[in-house]
Amino acid sequence: MEQHNILVVEDDRNLAETIVYNLKQEGYRAGIARTGLEAIALTRSEQPDLLLLDVMLPEIDGFEVCRTIRASSRVPIIMLTAKDEEVDRVLGLELGADDYVVKPFSLRELLARIRATLRRVDMQLDGQGAQEPLIAGELHVWPGSRSVALGEDQIHLLPKEFDLLVYLMQNRGIVLSRRQLLEKVWGIDYFGDERTVDVHVRRLRMKIEPDPSKPCFIHTHYGVGYTFDGRPGRKQ
Numbered sequence: 001m002e003q004h005n006i007l008v009v010e011d012d013r014n015l016a017e018t019i020v021y022n023l024k025q026e027g028y029r030a031g032i033a034r035t036g037l038e039a040i041a042l043t044r045s046e047q048p049d050l051l052l053l054d055v056m057l058p059e060i061d062g063f064e065v066c067r068t069i070r071a072s073s074r075v076p077i078i079m080l081t082a083k084d085e086e087v088d089r090v091l092g093l094e095l096g097a098d099d100y101v102v103k104p105f106s107l108r109e110l111l112a113r114i115r116a117t118l119r120r121v122d123m124q125l126d127g128q129g130a131q132e133p134l135i136a137g138e139l140h141v142w143p144g145s146r147s148v149a150l151g152e153d154q155i156h157l158l159p160k161e162f163d164l165l166v167y168l169m170q171n172r173g174i175v176l177s178r179r180q181l182l183e184k185v186w187g188i189d190y191f192g193d194e195r196t197v198d199v200h201v202r203r204l205r206m207k208i209e210p211d212p213s214k215p216c217f218i219h220t221h222y223g224v225g226y227t228f229d230g231r232p233g234r235k236q
Contacts, residue, residue, distance in 0.1 A: 036060035
């Protein structure tokens with residue numbers, strides 16, 4: 001199996017080189033970008049399998065890098081942040097990051113998160129054969145091509161938004177807890193908290209619901225989780 005290629009976006013030379021050394025010891029290929037603009041350029045030219053993206057970077061910060069890359073790429077992104085504040089974690093998730101690690105972190109934890117993220121991506125790719133579309137009214141979702149349409153409009157979803165929508169639609173009518181969704185969509189070894197699910201549901205509603213304040217596709221069961229049934233007019 002081909003080695004995964006990881007781009008480490010970190011302006012601290014010692015930390016970047018330490019991470020790259022340990023990645024190579026684990027059998028990965030790895031390179032370094034020291035600025036936000038260099039990270040964007042290398043992502044486009046090298047097409048890495050995963051980005052380790054520091055928030056505090058010269059030129060443009062990691063949040064802007066994440067936003068720019070997500071406009072055209074689904075590459076998994078793990079944010080590296082020195083700020084252990086919910087607002088920073090949520091912002092990273094809002095912009096499409098798959099996970100985050102708070103500095104200072106142990107290399108053992110970082111490597112575990114990398115393995116977990118790449119394993120989820122590999123499993124998703126293995127399961128993407130030709131499949132019939134999932135349909136709810138005017139909403140059509142094709143798991144194989146990872147495409148979504150609402151009526152005649154194509155809808156752009158970030159990777160985890162798409163995975164969450166597919167899982168909800170595949171379990172239509174079943175109330176799924178936040179913990180269940182984390183385990184099934186992000187993986188049982190995901191390190192994040194249940195807030196992640198709420199962030200992605202909110203983003204999904206903004207993209208697929210005619211009126212996000214009165215959703216007809218994804219319904220909230222307060223204190224429990226979410227369900228998908230596609231029946232308009234259901235009271236929240």
